[in-house]
Amino acid sequence: MGDDMHHPPPRRHFLRQAISVAGAALVATGANAANATNAANTPAAMPAPVGYQCFSADEAAFTETMVNVMCPADQFTPNGVDCGLAIFIDRQLSGAFGQGAGRYMSGPWREGKPELGLQLPLTPEQFYKAGVQAANHQAQKKFGKTFDQLPSADADAFLNEIAGGKIGDDDIPLASWFNDLVYPLFTQACYADPLYGGNGDKVFWKMIGYPGLPATHTLDMVDYRGKPYPGAQDPKSILDFG
Numbered sequence: 001m002g003d004d005m006h007h008p009p010p011r012r013h014f015l016r017q018a019i020s021v022a023g024a025a026l027v028a029t030g031a032n033a034a035n036a037t038n039a040a041n042t043p044a045a046m047p048a049p050v051g052y053q054c055f056s057a058d059e060a061a062f063t064e065t066m067v068n069v070m071c072p073a074d075q076f077t078p079n080g081v082d083c084g085l086a087i088f089i090d091r092q093l094s095g096a097f098g099q100g101a102g103r104y105m106s107g108p109w110r111e112g113k114p115e116l117g118l119q120l121p122l123t124p125e126q127f128y129k130a131g132v133q134a135a136n137h138q139a140q141k142k143f144g145k146t147f148d149q150l151p152s153a154d155a156d157a158f159l160n161e162i163a164g165g166k167i168g169d170d171d172i173p174l175a176s177w178f179n180d181l182v183y184p185l186f187t188q189a190c191y192a193d194p195l196y197g198g199n200g201d202k203v204f205w206k207m208i209g210y211p212g213l214p215a216t217h218t219l220d221m222v223d224y225r226g227k228p229y230p231g232a233q234d235p236k237s238i239l240d241f242g
Helices: 029-041 057-070 085-094 124-143 152-163 174-191 200-208 218-223
Strands: none
Touching: 057 085, 057 124, 057 152, 057 174, 085 124, 085 174, 124 152, 124 174, 152 174, 174 200
16 A cells, blocks of 8 residues: 555565575485485475455455555565465454454444444454445445456555545444454464465565564574574475474
8 A cells, every 4th residue: 555554665576586506416326315315304385275265256356456555566575466465364254253253242332442442243254344345335436446446546545545534434434444454454464474375485574584483582582683584584384394
């Protein structure tokens, strides 16, 4: 999105690192055998999830357009869809979080203080879907087309207006929908473990220098304070230990 929401670096396009070929060919049979043994003993990484579990075609189109607007491709990352951000959001909404696990879902429903969070008779999945429908309705009123059909600049401005409370809806509090549900899911999608669908190829971890698992580095925090941590060049996901 634009600068009103957050301040990303210039448009991001992640350059995948190619595996370099060794400068000198291995000629020793023992070295070849050792490499083969190490490769055989290395567990294959589990694939990241693909496909949608709860989104309809319209909801998927809206979400894909939204994450691409909020995370455009440039020298740092691919676009939001290619980073898996839409998949992450879908998985969270189709799982326990989206179904309202641990939430008090009985009335009466009264307007609460901001620090109490959303006070709605809807699960996060229901709220997300209702918000998508409401946002599309408002886009139709404003532009004569659904959100996924808007040019990137218009889509970006539209999201900023929703977040700023400048575009509302009679049935759904769109500003709360975006600021309290959508944007947190987006940021979680960027930095969560790739196991959950987002942060494909650990691209955001690499961008900020986060080493992944294990995430407890007591001595490293002392030895590398203020310095780049070498392990951050190849961060480890839960998938790498599957």
